[in-house]
Amino acid sequence: MSRQWKRHAGWAALILVVAGLALLAAGCGGGEEAGAPSTGTAGGEPANKDVAAGAQANVGGGEGQLDLVAWAGYVENGSTDPEVDWVTPFTEKTGCKVNVTIGQDSSQMVTLMKTGNFDGVSASGDASLRLVAGDDVKPVNVALVPNYADVIPALKDQPYNTVDGVHYGIPHGRGANILMWNKAVVKTDPDSWGVLFDPNSPYKSKISVYGFPIYIADAAVYLKATKPDLGIDNPYELDDKQFQAAVDLLKQQRQIVGEYWPDATKQIQSYEGGDSVVGTTWQYQANVIEADEKIKVGTTLPKEGATGWSDTWMISSKAKHPNCMYMWMDWIVSPQVNADVAEWFGEAPANSKSCALTASKDHCTIFHAEDEAYFDQVYEWQTPISDCGDDRGEACKDFADWQQAWTEIKG
Amino acid sequence: MVQSRAAKLLLRAATSLTLVFIYLPLGVITLYSFNDSRSLTWPIPGFTLHWWGKALDNPGARDALLTSVKAGLGATGIALVLGTLAALAVHRYQFFGRETISFLVILPIALPGIVTGMALNATISTVFEPIGISFGLLTVVVGHATFCIVVMYNNVLARMRRSSRSIEEASMDLGADPWQTFRHITFPQLRTALLAGGLLAFALSFDEIIVTTFTAGPVKTLPIWIFQNFARPNQIPIINVVAVIVILLSMIPVYIAQRLTQESGILRRR
Amino acid sequence: MQLGLLLAPPLGWLLIAYLGSLAVLFISAFWSVDSFSGDLVRDPTLHNFRTLVETPVYRQITGRTVGIAAAVTLADALLAFPIAFYMAKVASRRMRGLLVIAILMPLWSSYLVKVYAWRIILQEDGLFNWLLSPFGLSGPGFGDVATWLVFTYLWLPYMIIPIYAGLERLPDSLLEASSDLGGRGWLTFRRVIMPIAFPAVVAGSIFTFSLSLGDYITPTLVSNTQFIGNVVYDNIGVAGNLPFAAAFATVPVVVMVAYLLVARRLGAFRAL
Numbered sequence: 038m039s040r041q042w043k044r045h046a047g048w049a050a051l052i053l054v055v056a057g058l059a060l061l062a063a064g065c066g067g068g069e070e071a072g073a074p075s076t077g078t079a080g081g082e083p084a085n086k087d088v089a090a091g092a093q094a095n096v097g098g099g100e101g102q103l104d105l106v107a108w109a110g111y112v113e114n115g116s117t118d119p120e121v122d123w124v125t126p127f128t129e130k131t132g133c134k135v136n137v138t139i140g141q142d143s144s145q146m147v148t149l150m151k152t153g154n155f156d157g158v159s160a161s162g163d164a165s166l167r168l169v170a171g172d173d174v175k176p177v178n179v180a181l182v183p184n185y186a187d188v189i190p191a192l193k194d195q196p197y198n199t200v201d202g203v204h205y206g207i208p209h210g211r212g213a214n215i216l217m218w219n220k221a222v223v224k225t226d227p228d229s230w231g232v233l234f235d236p237n238s239p240y241k242s243k244i245s246v247y248g249f250p251i252y253i254a255d256a257a258v259y260l261k262a263t264k265p266d267l268g269i270d271n272p273y274e275l276d277d278k279q280f281q282a283a284v285d286l287l288k289q290q291r292q293i294v295g296e297y298w299p300d301a302t303k304q305i306q307s308y309e310g311g312d313s314v315v316g317t318t319w320q321y322q323a324n325v326i327e328a329d330e331k332i333k334v335g336t337t338l339p340k341e342g343a344t345g346w347s348d349t350w351m352i353s354s355k356a357k358h359p360n361c362m363y364m365w366m367d368w369i370v371s372p373q374v375n376a377d378v379a380e381w382f383g384e385a386p387a388n389s390k391s392c393a394l395t396a397s398k399d400h401c402t403i404f405h406a407e408d409e410a411y412f413d414q415v416y417e418w419q420t421p422i423s424d425c426g427d428d429r430g431e432a433c434k435d436f437a438d439w440q441q442a443w444t445e446i447k448g
Numbered sequence: 449m450v451q452s453r454a455a456k457l458l459l460r461a462a463t464s465l466t467l468v469f470i471y472l473p474l475g476v477i478t479l480y481s482f483n484d485s486r487s488l489t490w491p492i493p494g495f496t497l498h499w500w501g502k503a504l505d506n507p508g509a510r511d512a513l514l515t516s517v518k519a520g521l522g523a524t525g526i527a528l529v530l531g532t533l534a535a536l537a538v539h540r541y542q543f544f545g546r547e548t549i550s551f552l553v554i555l556p557i558a559l560p561g562i563v564t565g566m567a568l569n570a571t572i573s574t575v576f577e578p579i580g581i582s583f584g585l586l587t588v589v590v591g592h593a594t595f596c597i598v599v600m601y602n603n604v605l606a607r608m609r610r611s612s613r614s615i616e617e618a619s620m621d622l623g624a625d626p627w628q629t630f631r632h633i634t635f636p637q638l639r640t641a642l643l644a645g646g647l648l649a650f651a652l653s654f655d656e657i658i659v660t661t662f663t664a665g666p667v668k669t670l671p672i673w674i675f676q677n678f679a680r681p682n683q684i685p686i687i688n689v690v691a692v693i694v695i696l697l698s699m700i701p702v703y704i705a706q707r708l709t710q711e712s713g714i715l716r717r718r
Numbered sequence: 719m720q721l722g723l724l725l726a727p728p729l730g731w732l733l734i735a736y737l738g739s740l741a742v743l744f745i746s747a748f749w750s751v752d753s754f755s756g757d758l759v760r761d762p763t764l765h766n767f768r769t770l771v772e773t774p775v776y777r778q779i780t781g782r783t784v785g786i787a788a789a790v791t792l793a794d795a796l797l798a799f800p801i802a803f804y805m806a807k808v809a810s811r812r813m814r815g816l817l818v819i820a821i822l823m824p825l826w827s828s829y830l831v832k833v834y835a836w837r838i839i840l841q842e843d844g845l846f847n848w849l850l851s852p853f854g855l856s857g858p859g860f861g862d863v864a865t866w867l868v869f870t871y872l873w874l875p876y877m878i879i880p881i882y883a884g885l886e887r888l889p890d891s892l893l894e895a896s897s898d899l900g901g902r903g904w905l906t907f908r909r910v911i912m913p914i915a916f917p918a919v920v921a922g923s924i925f926t927f928s929l930s931l932g933d934y935i936t937p938t939l940v941s942n943t944q945f946i947g948n949v950v951y952d953n954i955g956v957a958g959n960l961p962f963a964a965a966f967a968t969v970p971v972v973v974m975v976a977y978l979l980v981a982r983r984l985g986a987f988r989a990l
Contacts, residue, residue, distance in 0.1 A: 306489075469797070562951060658932070690828075
C-alpha cells in the first residue's frame, strides 16, 4: 500500500519539479533588462541627446578585445587576401584583438546580437530598428567618433539609424542590390528586372534571387514602375492590396526560380558551376567571380530602381568591450579605411573624404557615391512595421507578415 | 546459406559499391584540397600544395580544432560517467519508470537538433546566466553532453546484457564491497564498451553544428569555424585541407578502438 | 538507496538541463509577439497553432520533411544491410576491422564540407553530369532528390553500426541449422535473420529519421525547398517570432515521440 503511494509520490514530484522549473523560467525569461545603463556622468553634458538616452560619455582605454558580427567582406584581416587588411593595423594601433562572426542575413545577425555575446554589429536597415526595439543595442554618442563629422549628410540622421533624435550607430556605406548575368548565356545585356519576372523566361530554373523575406520589397519596386495604379511609394510600407500584388508576383516567379540564395558563397558557386545564369546579387559576388576568372558576368542597376542597403555599426547594449567598439567605429569610418572597405566590398563609402582615396579612381563614380539622384532610386532595406507613416495609419504589413508570406511563397 | 558462392559474391559487390558511395565525396574533398583555383567548379584546372601550407599555418583553424577537441573530451567525459551510471541503474534494478528512462535518455538525440538547440539556449539564458555562467565552452560541453549520454548509455547497457552477473555475485559473496566489485569485475567487462561508446560520442560532439550554434556564444568550435569561413572565398580550399587532415587524424583513435573492441568471436566460426 | 545514488546525477542532469528547457520552449508556443514592439505577450492563445493548421504551406512543408525522412530511412536500411551482413558474417576478422574503420572515418569529417562536396558532384557542370553526359543522361541536380541523396549519405554510418551490432549477435549455428533443416536462402533470411535484425534496423532508423527531420542546413544548400527546420530557424531571427517557431517545432517533436513509442514496441531499445 505504502509502496504504491511512494511510486506515485515519485512521479508527482517529478512532474511538479518540471512544471515548477518551467514556470520559473517563464516568469524570469523574456521580460528583461530595462534600457542599457548609462556609463559616465550624466550631468554637465547639456545638449547631448545620445548621452541622455544612455550612450557613454567618454571613451576610456581599450579592453584588448573586440567581438563583432559583420557582413562578409567588412572586417578583413588579410586571411581572404593578404592585400586586404584593415584589422591588423587597427589592432596594432589600439591593442584590441578583433574576433568577427560573419552574418549571412539580417535575421541571423539579430539572433546573434540577442545572445549578448558581441560588442557590435554592422546592421542593415532591416535589422537596425529591430535591434533598437529589442534593446539589443544602445545609443551611440557620436561626439566620441571624430570621423563621424565627415560622413556624408545623406547618411546622417536617417530613420534606420536615428530614433527621436538619438543616434544609434555610425554609417558604414551603402549600395544597391544589382542584377547580374552570365555573359556567355545571356547574350543581350538586360536593363530591367523584368528578365527575372517573365513567366516565359528562357532562363527558367536558372534564376537566382535573394532568399529572404526582404526580397518582397524588390517585387514591390518592380510593381511601382510597372503597375503605378497600385500606388506603391515606399516598397517597405505596403498595405494589404499592394502586399498581395507583390506576393502574387513572387508566387508566379517561384515557377522559374532556380535558387533562393542564402549566402554569397553559395551564389558564387552556383554561377560558376552553371546552375544560375541571372539574378539579384551584391557587387561583392561579382568581384569575386571576376577574380576567379571562370566565367564573365555583367552587372547593372535596372531602370526600375532597386532595393539596397545602408549599413550602420551599432554597439551592443551588453557590450563587454565598449571602448574598443568606439575605437573601431571611428577607425572603420576614417577616410582611408572606409575607402578600402568600399572598394573591397563594392559599395559607396560613407566618408565624404574617401572618394579621393580609393585605389581605383572611378570607384565613386561607378558606385554613385556622391550621386543622390541615383540613390533616390535605391530603396534601402528597412524593417517593415505596421505604421505606414502616412495617412493610411496602421494598415501596413509588419515583418512577421512578411516572414509568413515568404514561407508561403517559397512553398 | 552463407557459404553459397553467389550470395558471397553479391554481398562483396554490394559492400564495394557502398564503400564507393561513402568515399566519393571524401575523394572530392581531398582532390579539391589540391585545387589550383579557389573556385569550386569541376573539373579542377591544376594542382598545388599551396593550400596545405596555408592551412598548417592558420591559427584560426588550430584554435578551433583545439576547442573542438576540448569540448569533445569534456562532453564525452561527462557522458561516460552519467551514461554508465544510468545504464547500471537500469540494468540492475527493477523500478517503476524503468522503460521511461530509456525513452528519456534517447530524447536529446531523437529530437531535431534545432529543438534541442533552442531549448538549451533558453535554459542557458534564463537559468545559467543569472548565476554567472555565460555562453562559452562550458555551455557547449553541457549541450553536447546532453546527447552524448545516450550513446554511452546504450553501449554500456548492451554490453551488460551480454555479460553474466554471476561473476559479480560471486565477488560479492566472497566479501568484496560494491566499489571493489565495480573496480575489479564490472569495469574490465565494460571497458571496451566504454571505449566504443566514447569514440562515437566524441565523433558526435566533434562534428555537431546545429546545437552548437545555439549554445556557443563567442566560442568557435571547428564546425563553427568552417561554417563561418565558407563565406570567405580564399578560405574554402583551406577548409578542404582541414577536413582532410581531420579525417586522417581520426584514423588513429578509430583504429585503436577497433583493435581493443574486437569480439572474441564466440558466436563466429572463424 | 544505491539505486537512488546511481540514478540521481543522470536524472538530475536530464531534468534540469533538458526537460525543463523543453517545457519552457513549448509553453512559449502558446504565447504571441506584439507586432509593434516585438515583445513577448504572455497571454495564452492558440493563434500560432491555428495558423499552422489552417495555412496549407505548413502542412506541405511537414509532409515534405516527413516524407523525405522516411525515404532516407528506407534507403539507408537497404544500403546498410548488405554491408553490415557482410561485415558480421562473411568477412574475415581482419577485413571486418578494416571495414569498421572505413565506415567510421567519414563521421569525423565536417558535415558542411561533405555537403559542399555533394554540391560539386551535383551541380550543373559537376561530377555527375560530367560522368553521365556521354550517355545522354544527367544527374538529379538540386532539389528534393538531392536532399534525399545527401541525407542518405550523411546518416548511413548511423544505420550500418546498429545493424552490424545486431547481426553480430546472430549465432552462425542458427543459420547453419536453418539450412540443415532445408531452408533455402530467402526462407532463412525471412524467418531467421530478419526477426533478429529488425530491432536493430529500427534502432538505426531512429537516428536517420530524427536527423533528417530537424536539419535545415542541407536543404538550404542543395535545394530551394523548405523543410521544418528552415521555417523554425527563419522565425527565430528578425521576425522575432519565437512563439511561432516554438509552435512549429512541436511538429517534429510529436512525430518523433510517436516514432519512438512505435520503436520501443518493436524492441529497438533492446537492440541499441
